[in-house]
Amino acid sequence: MTAEVRELARERDAVLLAHNYQRAEVQDAADFVGDSLGLSRQAAATDAAVIVFSGVHFMAETARILAPDRTVLMPEPRAGCPMADMITRAQAEAFKAAHPGLPLVTYVNSSAEVKAVTDVCCTSANAVRVVESLGEPRVLFAPDRNLSAWVASKLPTVEVIAWDGFCPTHDQVTAADVETARAEHPDAEVVAHPECRPEVTALADAVLSTSQMLAHAAESPAREFIVVTEEGLLHSLRKAAPDKVFHNLTSRMLCPNMKLTTLEKVRDCLRDGTGEVTVPEDVRVAALASVERMVAL
Ligand code: SF4
Structure with a gap:
């Protein structure tokens, strides 16, 4: 199947991008594997006519925002992100209206419509x-209340007013889960994603994004890690540092939306040209401004 997918990609002049949380076989067939923004940068830089984005909807939208002259396809267009869906454009506008003059910082895990009314993405x-x-001194932050709490803990002089969104996969992890895993693997370093609750990040040895976890795993003197993020990253970690041991915190660390995409769907999408993701031009231009402000900082 991988050979068939690669041949179709060549025929269609397509680049295959896969998020770190995708199934292992989807990652292995891709040209690039990474986090959402890293992949979007690949999308912006590619010469390919078609971008096939294996991830969730806001990621394909971000690729489209950055690469408007390319065709962006999703093998599984129904793959959404519950956290991104926890704030709409109207809600973001109302959030700003309730706090006049405060800048709205929005996590890239958000829709293009929300990015379009955002001051700066992160x-x-x-x-x-x-x-x-x-x-x-005061900043609005959406949609993730846990990432917001992490930011606030690092910047005690800034009041971070959070939208009440969360990632269902990361938010269900408890301190007890971490304590149980530590008892089972006492020599392992705990690396946690900042989408986890404060009670979990407080117990971690390092709080890192997925790209930071990959770099850290290769560089750290630690030989063993308990990974507190979606289980798809374990595949990338084991490839990046094959001499080290990575433990999944629990079998619940799984995003069902990320797993909707299969290699068969990647093949079908390439073969049939289905699953195109578009963004209205006025929304795209406004959303691009908030992404570019982040890049410029
Ligand atoms: S892991 Fe969480 S933030 Fe990422 S796509 Fe799934 S629900 Fe959204």
């Missing part, structure tokens, strides 16, 4: 830096 890797760079 990723889990740069959220602290983005908020700090604004130099404001």
Whole structure:
């Protein structure tokens, strides 16, 4: 199947992008595997006519925002992100209207419509830096209340007013889960994603985005890790540091939306040209401005 997918990609002049949380076989067939923003940068830089984005909807939208002259296809267009869906454009506008003059910082895990009314976007890797760079004593943050709490813990002089969204996969992890895993693997370093609750990040040895976890795993003197993020990253981690041991925190660390995409669907999408993702031009231009402000900071 992988050979068939690669041949179709060549015939269609397509580049295959896969998020770190995708199934292992989808990652292995891709040209690039990474986090949402890293993949969007690949999308913007590619010469390919077609971008096949294996991930969730806001990621394909972001690729489209950055690469408007390419055709962006999703093998499984129904793959959404519950956290991104926890705030609409109207809600973001009302959030701003209720706090006049405060900048709205929005995690890239959000729709193009929400990005379009955002002052500046951020990723889990740069959220602290983005908020700090604004130099404001009060900032609005959406949609993730946990990433917001992480930012606030790092910037005690800034009041971060959070939207009440969360990632269902990361938010269900408890401190007891971490304590149980530590008891089972006492020599392992705990690396947690900032989408986890504060009670979980407080117990971690390092709080890192997925791209930071990959770099950290290769560089750290630790030989063993308990990974507190979606289980798809384990595949990338084991490839990046094959001499190290990575434990999944629990079998519940699984995003069902990310797993909707299969290699068969990637093949069908390439073969049939289905699943195109578009963004209205006025929304795209406004959303691009909030992404570009992040990149410029
Ligand atoms: S892991 Fe969480 S934030 Fe990522 S796509 Fe799934 S629900 Fe959304």
